[in-house]
Amino acid sequence: MKNTKANDWQVKVGLAEMLKNGVIMDVTDVEQAKIAEDAGAIAVMALERVPSDIRKQGGVARMSDPKMIKEIKKAVSIPVMAKCRIGHFAEAQILQALGIDFIDESEVLTPADEEFHIHKHAFKIPFVCGCRNLGEALRRIGEGAAMMRTKGEAGTGNIVEAVRHMRALMNGIHRLQGCSKEELMTEAKNLGAPYDLVCYVAEHGKLPVPNFSAGGVATPADAALMRQLGAESVFVGSGIFKSSNPKKVAKAIVEATTHYDNPDKLAKLSENLGEPMHGIDVRQLGENELFAGRGW
Amino acid sequence: MKTIGVLGIQGAIEKHLDSVAAIGCRGLWVKTAADLKKIDGIILPGGESTSIGKQLEWFGMMNPLREAIAHGMPAFGTCAGMILLAKDIEAYTQARIGLMDITVRRNAYGSQLDSFITDLQVKGIQGKIPAVFIRAPRIEKCGKDVQVLASYKDHPVLVRQKNMLAASFHPELTEDTRLHAYFGKML
Numbered sequence: 111m112k113n114t115k116a117n118d119w120q121v122k123v124g125l126a127e128m129l130k131n132g133v134i135m136d137v138t139d140v141e142q143a144k145i146a147e148d149a150g151a152i153a154v155m156a157l158e159r160v161p162s163d164i165r166k167q168g169g170v171a172r173m174s175d176p177k178m179i180k181e182i183k184k185a186v187s188i189p190v191m192a193k194c195r196i197g198h199f200a201e202a203q204i205l206q207a208l209g210i211d212f213i214d215e216s217e218v219l220t221p222a223d224e225e226f227h228i229h230k231h232a233f234k235i236p237f238v239c240g241c242r243n244l245g246e247a248l249r250r251i252g253e254g255a256a257m258m259r260t261k262g263e264a265g266t267g268n269i270v271e272a273v274r275h276m277r278a279l280m281n282g283i284h285r286l287q288g289c290s291k292e293e294l295m296t297e298a299k300n301l302g303a304p305y306d307l308v309c310y311v312a313e314h315g316k317l318p319v320p321n322f323s324a325g326g327v328a329t330p331a332d333a334a335l336m337r338q339l340g341a342e343s344v345f346v347g348s349g350i351f352k353s354s355n356p357k358k359v360a361k362a363i364v365e366a367t368t369h370y371d372n373p374d375k376l377a378k379l380s381e382n383l384g385e386p387m388h389g390i391d392v393r394q395l396g397e398n399e400l401f402a403g404r405g406w
Numbered sequence: 407m408k409t410i411g412v413l414g415i416q417g418a419i420e421k422h423l424d425s426v427a428a429i430g431c432r433g434l435w436v437k438t439a440a441d442l443k444k445i446d447g448i449i450l451p452g453g454e455s456t457s458i459g460k461q462l463e464w465f466g467m468m469n470p471l472r473e474a475i476a477h478g479m480p481a482f483g484t485c486a487g488m489i490l491l492a493k494d495i496e497a498y499t500q501a502r503i504g505l506m507d508i509t510v511r512r513n514a515y516g517s518q519l520d521s522f523i524t525d526l527q528v529k530g531i532q533g534k535i536p537a538v539f540i541r542a543p544r545i546e547k548c549g550k551d552v553q554v555l556a557s558y559k560d561h562p563v564l565v566r567q568k569n570m571l572a573a574s575f576h577p578e579l580t581e582d583t584r585l586h587a588y589f590g591k592m593l
Binding site for chain 2: 117120121124125127128129130131132147148150151152153187188189206209210211212234235236361364365368369
């Protein structure tokens with residue numbers, strides 16, 4: 111069988127399918143990567159600073175040092191992801207050359223292009239992108255993202271934005287399901303989304319790629335909440351390694367992601383986890399301090 | 407109507423449930439040991455074998471699942487599911503069911519950039535079937551009771567030992583349901 115574009119797409123979305131029903135954890139060094147793997151993470155996101163530190167320290171946040179990414183790749187057997195800046199296709203080329211498994215074109219880093227995102231179909235490596243609503247999700251998928259994650263507000267330990275974005279996305283999907291065929295082109299126009307993808311969502315009642323949640327998960331209950339709202343997996347950033355007991359919290363969030371619909375199990379595994387990440391009230395943040403508004 | 411369970415801890419669970427429905431069987435998302443009593447056979451899906459294996463132990467499901475398969479419950483492991491079935495894993499020690507007399511090497515075909523799709527000739531199935539390999543494990547050795555049903559580049563990729571069927575690849579990621587139908591006949 112020839113290696114066609116359609117095959118490439120199937121292989122990219124295929125890996126995203128394998129990552130469903132699990133937890134992807136941010137790690138900044140080999141030791142954290144091993145803790146994540148031992149806790150049952152299905153992949154790690156290698157980055158130099160977790161989002162809460164990026165928020166605190168300010169400055170320009172860029173792709174991580176390839177040396178650090180390579181060390182983490184060597185230390186674990188599960189897939190390794192890394193972030194590039196929005197629109198920074200040269201960083202993406204470098205990450206692809208490192209032979210990692212997934213690239214996150216992420217609003218957590220400082221955007222390199224305020225007008226255009228990366229043309230992701232041009233890459234062999236799959237991409238995940240953030241979204242706040244259905245239109246944004248379908249634009250990224252149109253560019254070639256093989257996995258979506260709602261943005262939430264990374265580095266806050268506050269689930270409120272993740273909930274807002276997941277609800278907006280799911281409402282958008284449910285709305286399209288109720289539309290007649292003649293309404294769909296107008297919907298595509300209003301959403302600013304590719305027509306064929308709008309038709310797909312209207313027919314299937316879901317995105318054409320897996321749909322995960324990110325940005326603010328700090329407890330097992332947060333993970334269970336996002337799963338019940340429609341997230342097929344959960345990204346956890348600062349929530350684990352900014353808690354007082356990362357090993358315990360990491361394992362509990364993995365268990366909660368599996369048994370999100372079993373309150374008795376959730377009650378048990380939420381017990382005695384120590385101090386969670388401190389967290390930030392998102393309403394105290396200024397407009398220019400919000401990551402979710404980066405990208406369109 | 408027969409019921410095929412899909413081990414529902416982590417991974418591509420929904421895709422297998424779609425394939426199960428497509429061959430006219432009832433599907434069940436299996437999360438607890440009690441669920442094992444409700445099914446005629448079980449699919450162990452692709453995903454991350456380390457995470458699935460650990461959670462099986464944490465939730466007290468590893469022993470009941472191993473016993474059910476040892477007592478003859480038909481099991482079909484794909485990718486990570488095959489790793490869970492394997493008796494030996496090269497270079498790693500990890501929690502697993504370990505009943506099938508095969509030695510596998512994890513991620514032997516490389517990282518995601520080396521993932522690929524090919525067509526396979528399968529013993530007992532007419533025509534070729536499409537096979538999606540994603541960060542796939544490779545079968546390095548098979549015991550004498552293991553029957554090789556398909557190979558790719560000199561390595562077995564689909565094998566059977568009595569009630570156990572295992573594939574390095576992902577039949578659930580294609581529309582072709584002939585392998586699921588083959589498993590359905592093992593029930």
